[in-house]
Amino acid sequence: MKLRVCCQSKTHEGLGESNEDVGAIRANYPIPPQCKLFYFEVEIIDEGKNKAIGIGFCEKTVNLNGMPGWYYGSCGYHGDDGCLFCCSGRGNPYGPLFSTGDTIGCCLNFTNNTVFYTKNGVNLDIAFVNLKGSLYPCFGSLSVGGSIEVNFGSRQFKFAATTSNDIGDELLKNKLIEAFNMCINKTNIYTLEDLENSSKIKQDTAALKFRGKFNFIMGIYEDAIIDLTKLIDIEPNNKFALRYRGEAYYLMERYGEAIIDLTKLLNLEPNSKFALRYLGEAYHLTKEVIIDLAKLLDIEPIDDMDESLKKKLIEAFNMCNNVTNIYTLEDLENFLGIKQDTALKFRVKFNFTMERYEDAIVDLTKLIDIDQNNKFALRYRGGAYYLMAKYKEAIIDLTKLLYLEPDSKFALRYLGEAYHLTKKVIIYLAKLLSIEPSDDIDKSWKKN
Known part of the structure; x- marks a missing residue:
């Protein structure tokens, strides 16, 4: 594979007959850590015999005998199948195929630690999240005669022009x-x-x-x-x-x-x-959310759910979601034709889905005040506390849920994780029981 980098010429040949013949190359220098947004574009001059080209980023010590994303420490977008690969030979569908004449861009955003690709100037959406470490642009090919040209900014990017077309004012x-x-x-x-x-x-x-x-x-x-x-x-x-x-x-x-x-x-x-x-x-x-809400209303959640009913659920979802619209629980009850208890559960599901855990806890506490053994409320309030890292409160609710449902996988899982994340609490409890607190406290006791 011949790699022509703007302002600098480098050549790399790939044999291109099998996976063992893959050729990859990475940049000599890492992306500067102070750089908040790093973008480069790759023009496919010739896709080569096997039409297999990968574009991505990697760590310094990555194995270069494979396509970007095949080995640990690298991620890439492949043109022959449109899949994303990250530290694995198994890809996930992402975007369109690309070949000779296409320009593929890769943007590493260190502000929110995400990566997106572009094709011919059009954003293909977020591909990877949780960027970490010192990273290098890299390219790979499984093709004899493949040729690409990489632009790191020596000329205007297609993405910059294309993404500005809808501004209107020239x-x-x-x-x-x-x-x-x-x-x-x-x-x-x-x-x-x-x-x-x-x-x-x-x-x-x-x-x-x-x-x-x-x-x-x-x-x-x-x-x-x-x-x-x-x-x-x-x-x-x-x-x-x-x-x-x-x-x-x-x-x-x-x-x-x-x-x-x-x-x-x-x-x-x-x-x-x-x-x-x-x-x-x-x-x-949001299909799963709609199904959960349908269950709360005693409606059979099926794929061909009546469109008018689905629309009603979504309108109720949006009623809860519209922060500028002040509505009451009674409004929600009347709109859906449900009792207050169910309306509370509906709003809890909504707030939980939207990660508004504080709001969810307010309604869940109301449900628990009505019925202290309300398993629905204990489950979701315990889960909300856990997700807010309020592990002590989570442990109280999940312990009670486990008492009511001894085989609850949810309670067992999150109670165990909450205990694990509150090691200090365990040590404190050990002191209360006159047990010497140490890192090797008997594991069976910890579980109890």
Whole structure:
């Protein structure tokens, strides 16, 4: 495989006849740790005989006799099957295939420790999370005659131009590209104020659009949502803001909020491929939630559930989710035609799914005040406390649940983990029982 790097020429040949013949190469220098956003693009000049090219990143000591992602310490996106590989020879479906003539980008975002790829300037969504350590760009091929050219920033990236096409205003688009280039692959720390001042952007809706899109590109989704929300407050049907706020919610796994924005966008643009795709995926990812909510209402959760009923459940989901809409438990009861106890459980499920554990605990405590042996409430409140790292409170609820359900796998699992995570508590208890606290306390006693 011939690797032509901009401003520098390197050659690497892969035999390309079997897995043993794979050739891989990594950059000589790691990505600077001060660099918050590192991006490079790879143009496929010739995919080669076997059409197998991998693009990714790795640690310094990775085995280079395999495609990126096959061995421990490396991850990659492969063009022959569209799969992601990370420290394993087993891939997971991710994106489209790529071949001769395509340009694949790889963006490592050290602000939120995620990686996404692009194809011909279009973002393919998050591929990997939890970036760690010192990493190097790397490339691999299983093809005789394969050839790629890598751009680390010596010329304009396709992604920078393509991702700015929906800005509309040509001047603002060019300023966004300029800001992107100021921050990409640089160790300098720029603030949005620096960028706005250098670009001379007026503090109006254009500034909100600029900041929202820039923060979205940088993976700073919370800040992007703040400005996009301000833009929607000014222009409720702003398609640009609805699109990016909806996608930001989706990428943050806040599917209920994503569904609200994407549904509105689809009403404004019935043929929007973006809205159709992400709305479908958001509904798919909330399917389990809908099934759980259906069970609470004594409805048989089946794949072909009546669409009107499914819509009603989602509307109730969105009623809970719309923080600007002040509703009462009675509103929820009347809307769904259910009793207060079930309405509380419904809202608990919602808050638990949306990771609003404090809110869930408020309702769960109400249920426990009504019935101290409410297994549903003990299970979810114990789980919420555990996820909030309040292990002492979790242990109290899960111990009681285990007393009521001695074979509860949930209680056994999380009670054991809570005890493990509260080693200090165990040592304290050991002292109370006049047992010498040490690292090798009898394991059977610890379990008890």
